[in-house]
Amino acid sequence: MDRIDIYDTTLRDGTQAEDINLTTEDKIRVAAKLDELGVAYIEGGWPGSNPTDKRFFKEIRNYDLKTAKVAAFGSTHNPKATPDADPNLKALLAAETEVLTIFGKCWGIHVTEALRTTLERNLEIIAGSLAYLRPHARELFFDAEHFFDGFKADPDYALAALATAHKAGADALVLCDTNGGTLPHDLGEMVRAVRAALPGAVLGIHPHNDSGLAVANALEGVRQGATHVQGTVNGYGERCGNANLCAIIPNLELKFGRSCLPEGRLPLLAPTATFVAEVANLAPFSRQPYVGDSAFAHKGGVHVSAVARNPLTYEHIDPALVGNRRRVLLSDLSGQSNILFKAREYGFELDKNDPFVLELLTTIKERESKGYEYSAAEASYELLLNRVLGRARSYFTPIHYRILDDQAFTRDELTTEATVMIKVGGSLKHTASTGRGPVNALDRALRKALRGFYPRISEMRLLDFKVRVLTSANREESGTASYVRVLCQSGDQNRRWTTVGVSHNVIEASWQALEDSINYKLFIDDKDKLTRALRG
Structure with missing residues (x-):
């Protein structure tokens, strides 16, 4: 079957999210990581719209990307100008990329209301813009903006816009669900109509997520013949975001059997998702499918017991395929299986009848009933485990x-x-x-x-600090007398860890979390030192 080309638009569409602002340096770092992942195209931005994107295209020329081609993005020319006099098209050429992408109008209301021109003139603008760019681009893509809404309103005109772009030399016609409101079955029918009208055209799909269907629509587009998929890492984008490549890519590779990354690159997906979130200064979404920290996390004792025997019982794929990992959480829902699994993670082989297992399980459940949350504070749990076993020194x-x-x-x-x-x-x-x-x-x-x-304490830093008031049915422990839980995330150059504290007094709870955090840093450094010594 045909390969699917992944066209990443995180650096342009993704930065339109209200809480994302990337510098030129940030964009270079993300581009290098996307190239390492192995996407086919990286849309660097709109050089005609802002200085940051202009600097990006100048700077990226100094980097030898191994897999991805860089694309510059822009619009068709101004209705009142000619292509050769249009500043936006000139800026595209000045970017000096081998791939150019422009968007054009396919919906009558946008032609008459936004462009304030006629339907006929809009087709001339599409044709003229592409014809002007064609000799200067190795690959030239046309993003059919609002295509599906335009098709619903006037299918003949929407198809005419595509036919015009195809005739003018566009290498791919990218069908955009710009408002994100199209349902998958409707989208499928419209893609089939395009294939019937333009059987020789290469089709792409560019969905937005305003109905929570962007990933489903991207997959349906591929199912109906699209071989070019546009989206962003972590689904970043304006309003509700764009199609999330971190779900699309593994679905295509593992469920559709369609290749879209170079062989062996899929395990880089989860690290890439985390890296981009960090550069964007956003907390990674833990419940994100495939790449989220909770995607393969198991809390209930029945689940853990089953997964320990056969992971297929509660996991749809092996998490390692996408660079993720299985996690077993500890809480008042935990059973002996959770304790045994977590102990094994830390190098302890315990028997389910070992009194230590029952003691630790009882301790965890008692603490969780007071508000401790070891599922979110694994460093505090590891310390507790080693203290009960007598293997953690008092620093x-x-x-x-x-x-x-x-x-x-x-x-x-x-x-x-x-x-x-x-x-x-x-x-x-x-x-x-x-x-x-x-x-x-x-x-x-x-x-x-x-x-x-302990001089190495200088290496660690506080990354996040969260306080939550814990509600209680007991009136004497409610309102300002409630228990509070503090989660403290710390890190050094090698790792991150989270610790927990609980008390009626927020200062005491904070002390508990801080004390655990420092103890964990010292404990894990000792473990690393011992491991290096044993290796010689």
Whole structure:
């Protein structure tokens, strides 16, 4: 069967999402990662619209991309101008890419209301723009904007726009569901109509996700003959986003049996999704199919027991195929299977009848009933596991801490100071530090006290801090007297980890999470040191 060409438009469509803003340097980094993944095309942006995209096209020439071709994007020429005098088309040529993509109108209402021209003139604009660009591009694509809405309103005109683009030399006609409102069965019928009207044309599909159907529509487009699929990593895009390539690619490769990445690249998908999220400064969506952190996570004891025997019982694919991993979560829903599975992950082979298993399970369920969430704080769980087994050393003993807030209203200034007293070995350390709020001050004071004993603490940093009020049926433990749960995500140059604390007092809960976080850093460094020593 024909190969499917993946055309990634994260750097253009994806940046139209309201919470994404990429610099030229960010876009270069993402482009390099997409090339490593193996997409066929990377749409770098619209050089005629902003300086960032102009700089990207100039800078990307210095990079030797191995797989992907870079495409520049723009529109058909202004109705009041000629192609050779149009600034947008000139900017496209100045980008000096081997692939050019332009969009044109296929829906009458956009021709008359947006372009403010006639239907006949719009066809002339499409033909003239493509004819002008054709000699300068190795590949030339036409994005038929609002094609499906245009087809519903006037199928003859929508097809005429495509026929005009095909005759003018477009290498692919990309059918866009720009408003994202088309249902898959309707889309399929319209793609079949295009194939019948233009049997020699290469068809592409470009769906948006306003009805939550972008992935389904992309797959239906392929099922009806499209061999070119446009979308974005993680589904980023304007409004509800674009078609999510992180779901489309594995569905095509693993479910449709259609090749769209070079051999051996599919396991790079999950790392690429995470990388792009990080560059965009967005938290990865944990429940995202295939690549999300929760995509192959199992919490219920019955599920874990079955997966331990045969993963097919609760997993539709092997997570390693897309670069993901199986995770077993611990909670008040856990059974012995969860404990055994997690212990095995950390190198402990335990028997289900081992009293330790029952002790740990009881401890976890008691703590979870108070609000601890080990499914989201695996570092705290690993410490708990090793402490119960007696395999985690005590790096320091907390003796005392105090928080002082000083509000100077005349200067509209709040100063927070934390003092900490700890014991390390036989040494007592008493330090103080100021910070932006009590948790920051406490964190800085604790690190200051420990840094002389454990210099590598300087490598770690706080990445995320979340506080949640836990509701209770007990009136005495509700409202401002509620328990609060703190999740603290920390990281160093090699890894990330999350710890948890629970208390009626948010400072105490924060201390618990911070203490676990530092202990985990020291514990995991010791494990790494031991592993290196054993390897010689």
